[in-house]
Amino acid sequence: MEVFETIMADYGLSPLPNDTVEAMAYVPFQQQNSKTYSPAHALEAGTVYPVLDKPFYGSKCWGGKND
Numbered sequence: 001m002e003v004f005e006t007i008m009a010d011y012g013l014s015p016l017p018n019d020t021v022e023a024m025a026y027v028p029f030q031q032q033n034s035k036t037y038s039p040a041h042a043l044e045a046g047t048v049y050p051v052l053d054k055p056f057y058g059s060k061c062w063g064g065k066n067d
Contacts, residue, residue, distance in 0.1 A: 002032065013029075035049070035050055035051075036048045036049060036050075037049070037050060037053075
């Protein structure tokens, strides 16, 4: 069992609040992940964690009106 799952089970914590409200941003707890980028790649990507590497392509990925 991972540390995150152990804490959730032992203390009854949830990654998100029980009562969420519309139009509010909620960020779940970051889970421990052993995969990381090299320092050079992390600097280029803006993050050391591949799971957080979410490049923004604008309207090009969804066929927006700017195509």
